[in-house]
Amino acid sequence: MNDDLRFLAEYDASRYPRPSVAVDVVLLTVDADARGLWAVLARRDDPPQQERWALPGGFVGIDESLDDAAARVLREKVGLAGVFIEQLYTFGAPNRDPRTRVISVAYYALVEATGLERVVTADERPAGAHLARLHVPWPGETGGPVEAVDGAGLPLPLAFDHAEILGMAVKRIRGKLDYAPIGFELLPDAFSLRDLRLVHEAILGRALNKDSFRRRMLDRGLVVPTGARATGVGHRPPELYRFANRSAT
Amino acid sequence: MNDDLRFLAEYDASRYPRPSVAVDVVLLTVDADARGLWAVLARRDDPPQQERWALPGGFVGIDESLDDAAARVLREKVGLAGVFIEQLYTFGAPNRDPRTRVISVAYYALVEATGLERVVTADERPAGAHLARLHVPWPGETGGPVEAVDGAGLPLPLAFDHAEILGMAVKRIRGKLDYAPIGFELLPDAFSLRDLRLVHEAILGRALNKDSFRRRMLDRGLVVPTGARATGVGHRPPELYRFANRSAT
DNA sequence: GAAATAGTGTCTTTAAGACAGTATGTG
DNA sequence: CACATACTGTCTTAAAGACACTATTTC
DSSP: OHHHHHHHHHOOGGGSOOOEEEEEEEEEEEETTTTEEEEEEEEOOSSSSTTSEEOOEEEOOTTOOHHHHHHHHIIIIIOOOSSEEEEEEEEOOTTSSSSSOEEEEEEEEEOOHHHHHHHHHSTTOGGGEEEEEEEOOSOTTOOOOOEEEOTTSOBOOBOTTHHHHHHHHHHHHHHHTTTSOOGGGGSOSSBOHHHHHHHHHHHHTSOOOHHHHHHHHHHTTOEEEEEEEOOSSSSSOOEEEEEOOOTTO | OHHHHHHHHHOOGGGSOOOEEEEEEEEEEEETTTTEEEEEEEEOOSSSSTTSEEOOEEEOOTTOOHHHHHHHHIIIIIOOOSSEEEEEEEEOOTTSSSSSOEEEEEEEEEOOHHHHHHHHHSTTOGGGEEEEEEEOOSOTTOOOOOEEEOTTSOBOOBOTTHHHHHHHHHHHHHHHTTTSOOGGGGSOSSBOHHHHHHHHHHHHTSOOOHHHHHHHHHHTTOEEEEEEEOOSSSSSOOEEEEEOOOTTO
């Protein structure tokens, strides 16, 4: 330990020029009616890339962990806290930001659509966060950049390498969907199996077999019935389920 | 564009203190005889963490991409080039390095055992890279830190958060093993199906069903027979296969 | 010939897809 | 009652595990 401390005093961390380090957060939600993926983007007011659409992001504090920085960005720029968030990938091409060298540690977060709608459409919403519909022009887990359109279908040009970051986020959740319980993050506490399937279909971008989806979820014990049923759905009301916290397995 | 350039001139990137950014490389190989995973580690000559064992690493150049930095570290510190390498995860706990704030973008690389043996045991090997056997004390894809022992079974204490980085690397390749062609990276060009299975078993840390493994590899068209057979194996010689580059699918 | 692993064929089990048919709300 | 979706049951198909049996090399 003495050795460690002596060396620490002699260490000159400023010998090398250092990049800036930022976090960018891909906040995703699913609109079960429109059966599509949505992400939160903000229109850039200033150059560079003025009027293009960017992910919420910010610099990492010198004494702040990466996870803390991502949670702070989500809180300050979108007004959300306590949602699922996980590191995605780190983007570090030397010229991805024209101003200076910025390495961005990207995160992805998932939130229930109704919770986000409330936050994003509120008048007091921070930093002009908007919901953009995502169009994923590639199947499966091929990967690639993703396009964004607004509610009216008009394309939203993306800033910097954010189309690539969004593509990586979609690729990641597609891959994790069938072995990690991430579909539940996009639904309220109680949901029907149809809701859950629509979420999966929106993420995967393709239809799923209704029968085997139901069987898979029930056989794996991922969901448990609540005993309640949905009301006012215009047809036979489905049983509502909740996520089974399978820490005992 | 004029707006962009004007803003660029006014931009003051030095307003915030910046962390150092490094890459650390988990270079893994499989010893088919010993049926275990090995990683390249180097003993630290100086404080901090003197005499503990660390992953090969280095700072990212200010005009260097992250991928380039990882390839350079592999070349300069281990003497390897042209092998499979991919970004793993970024570690950024504020005190993971006692000297200063260092954010480390971890990579993992895979190489055939014989190729690595040649490099690492050569007298002119750079920076004292050694092969350490890994002991993974958790099953499946639970995740967690990993222990390292030398060839004689003596434990090698790991520096900084490198046990955690190694754990993340093992978790990642376990997860990717059955949908990405990464087993082939750890074998010579021609190999028997038994060799491939032993590699998979070493990575997963458990035995696999011989028959269904063979069927799975052949049915998927992942391997094609070369027509050659192994010699001098003390029993019926197996057909040798090579990886089928399935870009046509 | 003994030992050891390669390789083939078949049976069983399990999960997924297809689909028929019944159940039960709302309009 | 019509409609829409929930839910149940059964048949088929595909993949994995188990296992018996044959093949072929070295010692």
